[in-house]
Amino acid sequence: MPTDRSFIEFHQVTKWFRDPRGGTIDVVEPLSLDIAKGEFVVFVGPSGCGKTTVMRMVGGLEAPSTGAITLPGEKITGPSRAKGMVFQSYSSFPWLTVLGNVRFGLKYRRDLSSADKDRVARHYLELVKLTPFADFYVNRISGGMRQRVAIARTLAADPLVLLMDEPFGALDALTRERLQQQLLELQKTERKTVIFVTHDVDEAVFLADRIIVFSARPARVLRDLNVRAELPAERTLEIQETPAFRKLRHEVLSLIRDEEERTEAAELAAVS
Amino acid sequence: MAPGPRVRNRLATDSEGSVAKPPDRAGRFPAAAPRQASPWHDLFRFRTQTRPDVEVWVGIVAFVVVIAAWLMMTELEVIQPQFLPSPLAVLQAWWGLFQNEYHLDIGISIGRVWLAFGLSALAAIPLGVLMSSYRAAGAFSEPLIDFIRYLPVPALVPLTLIWFGIDEGSKVALLWIGTFFQLVLLIADDARRVPKEFIETGRTLGAGDWALMKDVLLRAMLPNMVDSLRITLGWCWTYLLIAEIVASNSGIGYELWTARRYGKTPEVFAGILTIGIIGLVSDQLIRAGHRRAFRYLG
Numbered sequence: 001m002p003t004d005r006s007f008i009e010f011h012q013v014t015k016w017f018r019d020p021r022g023g024t025i026d027v028v029e030p031l032s033l034d035i036a037k038g039e040f041v042v043f044v045g046p047s048g049c050g051k052t053t054v055m056r057m058v059g060g061l062e063a064p065s066t067g068a069i070t071l072p073g074e075k076i077t078g079p080s081r082a083k084g085m086v087f088q089s090y091s092s093f094p095w096l097t098v099l100g101n102v103r104f105g106l107k108y109r110r111d112l113s114s115a116d117k118d119r120v121a122r123h124y125l126e127l128v129k130l131t132p133f134a135d136f137y138v139n140r141i142s143g144g145m146r147q148r149v150a151i152a153r154t155l156a157a158d159p160l161v162l163l164m165d166e167p168f169g170a171l172d173a174l175t176r177e178r179l180q181q182q183l184l185e186l187q188k189t190e191r192k193t194v195i196f197v198t199h200d201v202d203e204a205v206f207l208a209d210r211i212i213v214f215s216a217r218p219a220r221v222l223r224d225l226n227v228r229a230e231l232p233a234e235r236t237l238e239i240q241e242t243p244a245f246r247k248l249r250h251e252v253l254s255l256i257r258d259e260e261e262r263t264e265a266a267e268l269a270a271v272s
Numbered sequence: 273m274a275p276g277p278r279v280r281n282r283l284a285t286d287s288e289g290s291v292a293k294p295p296d297r298a299g300r301f302p303a304a305a306p307r308q309a310s311p312w313h314d315l316f317r318f319r320t321q322t323r324p325d326v327e328v329w330v331g332i333v334a335f336v337v338v339i340a341a342w343l344m345m346t347e348l349e350v351i352q353p354q355f356l357p358s359p360l361a362v363l364q365a366w367w368g369l370f371q372n373e374y375h376l377d378i379g380i381s382i383g384r385v386w387l388a389f390g391l392s393a394l395a396a397i398p399l400g401v402l403m404s405s406y407r408a409a410g411a412f413s414e415p416l417i418d419f420i421r422y423l424p425v426p427a428l429v430p431l432t433l434i435w436f437g438i439d440e441g442s443k444v445a446l447l448w449i450g451t452f453f454q455l456v457l458l459i460a461d462d463a464r465r466v467p468k469e470f471i472e473t474g475r476t477l478g479a480g481d482w483a484l485m486k487d488v489l490l491r492a493m494l495p496n497m498v499d500s501l502r503i504t505l506g507w508c509w510t511y512l513l514i515a516e517i518v519a520s521n522s523g524i525g526y527e528l529w530t531a532r533r534y535g536k537t538p539e540v541f542a543g544i545l546t547i548g549i550i551g552l553v554s555d556q557l558i559r560a561g562h563r564r565a566f567r568y569l570g
Contacts, residue, residue, distance in 0.1 A: 060476075061475070079472070081478030091467070091469040093488070095492070095566075104477065104487075107478075107487065108477060137567075137568040139568060139569065139570070154476075157476075157478065
């Protein structure tokens with residue numbers, strides 16, 4: 001039910017692919033979902049469940065088979081600057097410096113002069129604490145820094161929604177932890193609507209205002225958890241030791257675990 | 273360092289303020305190797321890098337060995353001079369050729385190669401990019417190009433002579449045909465290897481098709497494209513020799529063939545060496561340019 005608080009709306013969205021061996025593969029079952037402005041929503045679910053596909057449809061990088069997704073009232077028909085995306089793999093451009101990459105996020109903005117673009121790029125570079133590395137080529141910096149470059153670049157483009165596809169998935173545990181905190185720090189000032197896909201349940205609970213747990217393929221919403229009601233808005237590392245955090249973590253984990261066991265049993269049955 | 277997950281950092285640590293330590297010229301990291309063997313020793317160790325200057329010296333030794341063996345065989349008259357002239361005779365022949373305006377022949381040959389190569393690149397780069405970008409262009413031209421590129425170039429010599437006569441046109445046409453159909457597929461492949469994420473990033477930052485091709489695709493594929501061009505330039509020389517031997521009255525290939533006709537083996541050797549040197553020099557120049565232009569890859 002679309003309310004005035006909904007920002008992104010999924011209207012009975014489905015997705016299927018054509019199977020090369022004939023027939024079709026359902027990836028997303030009819031999905032209706034409302035996401036509020038400024039909400040940090042995390043998608044979790046068993047691997048290959050279609051959560052990334054759902055997010056890519058918001059990005060306009062894939063089209064729904066039926067149904068529609070709207071971003072303040074307007075139907076999403078293709079990728080645009082309104083839907084910023086951060087990928088898991090390092091998508092920073094190697095031929096540009098750190099600053100050059102962030103500035104690329106502003107390249108197609110017509111509302112800014114060249115001087116303004118420089119100023120905005122430096123502002124976001126500072127936000128992700130990479131100013132000392134402005135003139136480094138991205139091959140010269142670490143993976144964690146490269147993801148910060150990608151985040152700064154996407155924010156500089158000033159999107160309505162920030163889509164993050166396992167952005168910290170390739171990083172080591174400590175770097176990941178630091179980037180999670182920095183992301184929350186950024187959110188305090190940026191207040192973007194974020195859709196974040198991950199398979200790391202701790203990460204999901206730590207970051208989310210709301211967690212959507214998807215079933216195994218075809219994706220269907222198993223549970224819609226309001227994390228904000230359970231955890232304080234201010235997230236610190238210590239929060240991970242609280243009973244409320246553990247309870248949420250356990251809830252999400254057992255949902256995914258059951259789902260994966262169910263699929264495995266079904267696959268076994270199909271083989272024998 | 274404390275035990276823990278393997279840090280993926282290649283050059284910089286992630287902690288702010290600690291500046292990246294660059295690797296040395298051989299691409300090794302400072303104090304990475306537990307024991308320092310001599311670079312000469314490293315030459316003989318399985319899959320081990322050594323200093324680049326050491327490798328250059330080894331390369332020079334190879335040339336010296338070949339020339340020494342050559343000298344020995346001719347001095348001891350193991351092989352008759354009309355089959356294998358002495359290096360000195362070759363040098364003399366070379367000198368003689370230059371007395372006889374050999375530099376003009378070299379200039380003409382280089383001109384032909386670069387003209388044909390330039391025209392070929394000019395057509396192949398846009399078409400290759402389009403072929404990888406739009407399936408319409410790819411599906412339409414790939415089968416056709418595949419068919420033509422399997423035709424051996426010498427088989428097309430009579431045709432180019434019929435169409436373009438024995439003037440410059442036929443030579444340039446032969447070289448163009450010989451390289452274009454190979455090059456366009458290489459370029460299309462280079463474009464196809466650009467990661468999907470780069471393109472999608474561009475799209476979500478607001479780039480249209482044309483901007484994507486210009487600002488993302490071309491920039492991302494450029495280093496590989498220059499390599500493709502360098503390889504193709506080498507093939508140009510092969511076809512040039514064919515063209516100049518068949519029908520020409522100038523150029524390195526013509527002089528080579530004329531020398532053979534009069535049994536002047538030293539001149540034949542001088543011609544072969546000339547081509548080898550031009551090839552080596554232009555290849556090294558492009559490689560050096562590549563390193564300079566794409567320093568960000570290092």
